[in-house]
Amino acid sequence: MPPLTSEKQQVHDFWDAASCGEVLYLHGSARADYELHARKRYELEPYILEFADFESAKGKRMLEIGVGLGADHQRFAEAGADLSGIDLTERAVDHARRRLAAFGLSSRLAVGDAERLGFPDESFDLVYSWGVLHHTPDTPKAVAEVWRVLKRGGTAKVMIYHAWSLVGLMLWVRYALLRFRPWVSLRAVYARYLESPGTKAYSTREARQLFAGFDDVRIRTVLTHGDLLESMAGQRHQGPLLSVARKIWPRALIRKFFPRLGLFMLIEARK
Ligand SMILES: C[S@@+](CC[C@H](N)C(=O)[O-])C[C@H]1O[C@@H](n2cnc3c(N)ncnc32)[C@H](O)[C@@H]1O
Numbered sequence: 001m002p003p004l005t006s007e008k009q010q011v012h013d014f015w016d017a018a019s020c021g022e023v024l025y026l027h028g029s030a031r032a033d034y035e036l037h038a039r040k041r042y043e044l045e046p047y048i049l050e051f052a053d054f055e056s057a058k059g060k061r062m063l064e065i066g067v068g069l070g071a072d073h074q075r076f077a078e079a080g081a082d083l084s085g086i087d088l089t090e091r092a093v094d095h096a097r098r099r100l101a102a103f104g105l106s107s108r109l110a111v112g113d114a115e116r117l118g119f120p121d122e123s124f125d126l127v128y129s130w131g132v133l134h135h136t137p138d139t140p141k142a143v144a145e146v147w148r149v150l151k152r153g154g155t156a157k158v159m160i161y162h163a164w165s166l167v168g169l170m171l172w173v174r175y176a177l178l179r180f181r182p183w184v185s186l187r188a189v190y191a192r193y194l195e196s197p198g199t200k201a202y203s204t205r206e207a208r209q210l211f212a213g214f215d216d217v218r219i220r221t222v223l224t225h226g227d228l229l230e231s232m233a234g235q236r237h238q239g240p241l242l243s244v245a246r247k248i249w250p251r252a253l254i255r256k257f258f259p260r261l262g263l264f265m266l267i268e269a270r271k
Contacts, residue, residue, distance in 0.1 A: 001111060001112065001113060001116075002116075004113075005137065007137040007197075007198055008088070008113070008115075008136065008137055010196065010197045010198070011088065011135050011136065011137070011196045011197065011198065012088050012089055014195070014196035014197065015068075015087075015088065015089045015091070015092065015135075015196060016089040016090065016091045018091075019068050019069050019089070019091055019092045019095055020068045020069065020131065021037060021040075021041065021068070021069055021071075022069060022095075024040075024231075025037045025040040025041065026069060026095075029095070029098050029099075029102075030102065031102040031103065034069075034070075034071070034074070034099045034102060034103075037069060037071060038071045038074070038075075041071050042071075044225045044230065044231055045224070045225065047222050047264070047266070048072065048130065051157060051159070051266050051268075052072055052075065052076075052128065052130070052157065054072075054075040054076055054078070054079040055079050056079075057076050057079050057080075057081035057126055057128075058079050058080040058081065059080060059081070059082065060081055060082065060124075060125040060126050061081075061082045061084075061123065061124050061125050061126075061151075062076060062081045062082065062083055062084070062124055062125060062126040062127065062128060063083075063084045063085065063086070063117075063119065063123070063124045063126075063127045063128070063149065064076065064083070064084075064085040064086075064127075064128045064129065065085075065086055065087075065114045065117075065127065065128070065129040065132055065133070065142075065146070066086070066087055066088070066092075066114065066129055066130070066131070066132025066133075066135075067085040067086070067087045067092055067093070067096040067109065068087065068092050068095075068096075068130075068131075068132075069092065069095045069096070069099065070085075070092070070095055070096030070097075070099040070100065071099075072128070072130060073085050073096050073099075073100070073107060073109075074099055074100060074103060074105060076107075076128070077100055077103075077105035077106065077107055078103070078105065081126075083106075083107040083108065084107065084108040084109075084110075084119070084124075085107050085108070085109045085110075086109070086110055086111065086112030086113075086114075086117070086118075087111065087112070088111070088112070088113060088114070088136075089111070090111055093109050093110065093111050096109050097109050113136075114129070114132060114133060114136050114142040114145060115136055115137075115138050115141045115142050115145060116145070117145045117148070117149050119149045120149075121148050121149065122148075122149070122150065122151045122152065122154075123149045123150075123151070124149055124150055124151060124154055125150075125151055125154045125155070126154060126155050126156075126157070127146045127149060127150055127154070127155075127156050127157070127158075128156075128157045128158075129146070129156075129157075129158045129159070130158075130159045131159050131160075131161075131264075133146075133158060133160050134160040134161045134199055134200045134201060134202070135195065135196050135198070135199055137198055139160070139200060139210065140210060143158075143210050143211060143213075144213070146158065147213050147214065147271055150271040151271070152271055153270065153271065154270070154271050155268065155269070155270055155271075156211075156214065156267070156268070156269045156270075156271070157266075157267070157268050158266075158267045158268075158269075159264050159265065159266050159267070160200075160201075160202060160207065160265050160267065161190065161194075161199070161200065161201035161202065161263055161264070161265065162201060162202065162203075162204070162221045162262060162263055162264060162265040163186060163187070163190070163201040163202055163203050163206075164203060164260075164261060165201070165221075165224075165227055165261055165262055165263040166223070166226075166227035166228075166254065166258070166261050166262070166263070167194070167224070167226045167227050167263040168186050168189065168190060168201060168263070169261075170245075171189045171190070171193050171194060172184075172186055172189050174193075174241070175189050175192070175193050176189060186201075187200070187201070201263075202265065204219050204221070204265065207219055207265055207267060211267060211269045214269035214270060214271060215269070215270045215271070216268075216269060216270045217267065217268075217269040218267070218268045218269070219265060219266070219267050220265075220266050221260050221261075221262045221263075221264065221265050221266070222262045222264045222266060223254065223255065223258075223259060223261065223262035224262055224263045224264050226263055227254070227261065227262050227263055228249065228251050228254065228255075229242070229245055229246045229249040229251075230251075
């Protein structure tokens with residue numbers, strides 16, 4: 001891979017210190033550890049199962065961008081996808097390799113950059129990426145790469161962050177309002193405090209613009225464990241305020257009256 005820009009190096013360093021979910025839910029690198037991690041993941045994020053629809057990848061040439069610890073990658077491999085996967089960090093690729101090996105599965109895994117995919121045009125029937133493309137500095141370039149490597153008629157399934165979310169609101173209250181700096185924008189708060197430096201979040205309108213080159217773009221947002229304070233809001237946040245909020249959070253009311261204020265935006269689109 002060519003040398004990373006300083007912005008991308010920061011993203012790399014953040015995720016190379018600990019892959020997503022590693023600190024909280026992975027306690028080793030044996031088969032049982034990965035099983036426990038997967039159980040926790042799909043308990044907390046059941047909507048992944050419906051969105052990814054792992055079984056539907058059987059026999060398809062597919063690429064996952066940003067494999068992280070490799071839980072979804074394992075499911076795609078088990079379903080019989082003809083699978084490739086990349087991640088910006090060696091750490092994630094090593095985890096995904098160890099995980100697949102522990103289950104006797106295989107995939108072409110490599111370190112790579114979403115903004116510069118090392119695959120020819122029209123290589124894949126399916127490109128899947130969960131919680132990744134908002135971290136890379138040039139997200140439009142990464143989306144253009146997804147389009148490029150998809151075959152005509154191929155499908156992109158991408159989750160990126162939704163700006164108008166309760167996680168975003170909580171972060172804004174914590175890092176802008178309670179610091180008497182209400183002029184600090186929601187975007188700045190996401191970029192500085194959610195996860196890796198420069199993380200972005202999009203309105204559904206902005207997401208439509210990002211995917212304007214695709215056909216049949218379907219977008220929905222979901223309330224996450226972070227919005228509902230059923231877990232951490234990302235792996236950086238803890239503290240007494242959050243512990244109190246977790247006890248009094250009106251989850252039923254939120255589900256009923258604000259179902260769209262979720263952090264995750266699920267995008268399915270066809271080339
Ligand atoms: C929040 S984690 C998500 C990982 C996994 N998809 C999951 O759901 O657990 C974000 C991942 O994106 C990767 N990433 C960030 N920028 C990237 C880029 N430009 N190209 C490839 N992967 C990238 C990070 O290394 C990290 O593993």
